Amino acid sequence: MEPSIRSFIAIDLTATVRQQIIELIEDLRKSDAQVAWVRVEGIHLTLKFLGNIAPQLIEQIKPALMRAACQTGPLRIEPAGCGAFPDSKAPRVIWVGLGGQTGPLAELARRVENELIPLGCKPEERPFRPHLTVGRVKGRLKLHSLQELLVSHAGFAAEPFDAAEIVLYKSELRPDGARYSPLFTTPFSGNPATADE
Numbered sequence: 001m002e003p004s005i006r007s008f009i010a011i012d013l014t015a016t017v018r019q020q021i022i023e024l025i026e027d028l029r030k031s032d033a034q035v036a037w038v039r040v041e042g043i044h045l046t047l048k049f050l051g052n053i054a055p056q057l058i059e060q061i062k063p064a065l066m067r068a069a070c071q072t073g074p075l076r077i078e079p080a081g082c083g084a085f086p087d088s089k090a091p092r093v094i095w096v097g098l099g100g101q102t103g104p105l106a107e108l109a110r111r112v113e114n115e116l117i118p119l120g121c122k123p124e125e126r127p128f129r130p131h132l133t134v135g136r137v138k139g140r141l142k143l144h145s146l147q148e149l150l151v152s153h154a155g156f157a158a159e160p161f162d163a164a165e166i167v168l169y170k171s172e173l174r175p176d177g178a179r180y181s182p183l184f185t186t187p188f189s190g191n192p193a194t195a196d197e
Helices: 015-029 055-069 102-119 143-152
Strands: 005-011 035-037 045-053 075-085 093-100 131-137 161-163 165-174 177-187
Touching (some): 015 035, 015 075, 015 093, 015 131, 015 143, 045 102, 055 102, 055 165, 055 177, 075 102, 075 143, 093 102
Antiparallel strands (some): 005 165, 035 131, 093 131, 165 177
């Protein structure tokens, strides 16, 4: 029996946006807080986390993603804002916010979800909140310093970019952090969204 594959579905960032997020993380690192910062190549706009799935399911997921992508046109995404979940007083996840065409983006996430349910993928219970995870808080040391930096970087903004494809990623957990490799990519082939929601 083949081992299961840990995987997720995401939209990639541009090199420029990645560089701007690197600079943000370097500033936040100055807090010396106990945070596991995400390697910049590991930062994606996640549409759906699948977890561990059977390898044979991959071939069924590919056409499902193609169906979702063919109803979607390029989406203008605007990385903006910086904060923490659940909030800055008790931060657990450090994020960069996303603006732009978030309405059509949420609709894409819903389509992906609906295409995967018949394949046995468990639907997400939480509402879709588009963001980029950049770090995970691991302790309370120097937390106040981190909170101050988050406040001072609340107005962070990166260059807007056009999302044009969905990527199915394999995630391998290693001692030095997760490693991601693309398994399948499908472009958006629908009409461009007109509403800047």
